[in-house]
Amino acid sequence: MNKYQGEHIALITGASAGIGLELTRKLLSENWDVVAVNRSDFPADDMSIHNAVKSGSLRIYKTDDLADFTSLKVTLEEIKSKERRIDILFNNAGGSFPELSYSKQGREKHYELMTIVPYIILMELKELLANSRLKTVINTSSSALKFTKEFSIEVLEHPKTFRKLLGPYAASKLALSLWTQAIASQLAKDDIKIRSVDPGGNNTLRKGKQSGLPVLVEILMKLFFSPPTLGANKLNEGALGEHRHESGVFLLKGRVTGLKFKDQAHNVLERIQAIYEYEFLVS
Incomplete structure (x- = not known):
């Protein structure tokens, strides 16, 4: 168990690059503790990160x-053994992603990773959230969900076609925001609030990493999109701003926005609950 834990603690997945990195920097600068869950390393030349690790x-x-x-299970077990609250x-x-690919469990990888x-992670760390004061979950969503024209569990898990950005x-x-909406009443029993947030248009392109964006979007991103500090601020605002007392909502440009296919919300939640219970917990 970590002995020295600050007044406020945030856990951020994908904290070492893009929006996650800027959110990490922002919260550290505001005297938060950050629990970072990453696949890649933080920038080696960032002294603020080095100092935060050291402290x-x-x-x-x-x-x-x-x-x-x-x-994932190994990482979550380590977090639960060392952290007191989130x-x-x-x-x-x-x-x-640039092409259709599948997880080790056999489902389409966007869906596996982002839905x-x-x-x-929420289910495994719910007790740590319940032990905290703010008890808040922010799921990073996207305005791209508005362009979804066909939606079903079958299409999510094994799509027949692939389009960059506007496909899987x-x-x-969309599925992420739908289950966020569906689970709100369940989490309310533990006084936990959950929201999905669009971080806006951010230039998150990385040198040496193949983009999963259409060519036109990639060009526009390089020329006109804001740096990922924009997304970090939007996620932070989604957590601590004017909608902090609401749960289950999707925030787009700072406003509560309706979702397409909302009649499918409970179907999505039931499916991922089943995956959690009958696959993850027994793996």
């Missing part, structure tokens, strides 16, 4: 692959 205010838990249940859980890891894994990525973000 214990940044605690890093590495995982080989969040979408691999075996690896005030805000930022389920932020993910991105748009199922956030639920598993958008559908998985």
Whole structure:
């Protein structure tokens, strides 16, 4: 168990790059403790990160692959053994992949990583959230979900076609926001609030990493999109801003926004609950 834990503690997945990195920097600068769950390393030349690790205010838990249940379980067990509480859980890891690919469990990888894994992390760390004061979960969603034209569990798990950004990525973000909506009443029993938040248009392109974006979007991103500090601020606002007392909502441009296919919300929740109970817990 970590002895020296600050007044407020946030857990951030995907904390070592892009929006997650900027959110980590922001919270550390505001005297938060950050529990970082990463696959990749933090920038080696960032002295603020080095100093935070040295002081214990940044605690890093590495995982080989969040979408691999075996690896994920090891990481979560380590967190539960060392951390006392989590005030805000930022389920932020993910991105748009360049081609259709599948997780080790056999499901489409956007869906596994950005719809199922956030639920598993929430369930496994719910006790740490319940032990905190803020008891808040923020799921990073996307405005791309508005472009989803076909939606079903079958399409999510084994899509027949692939489109960059507007295909499995958008559908998985919609599914994430749908189960966020559906689970709110259940979490309310433990006084936990949950919201999904669109972080806006951020330039999160990384050198040496193949983009999963359409060429036109990639060009526009380079020319016009804001740095990932924008997304970090939007996630932080989604957690601590004017909607902090609401639960189950999707926030787009700071406003509560309706979701397409909302009649499917409980179907999505039931499916990922079954995956958690009958696959993850017995793996």
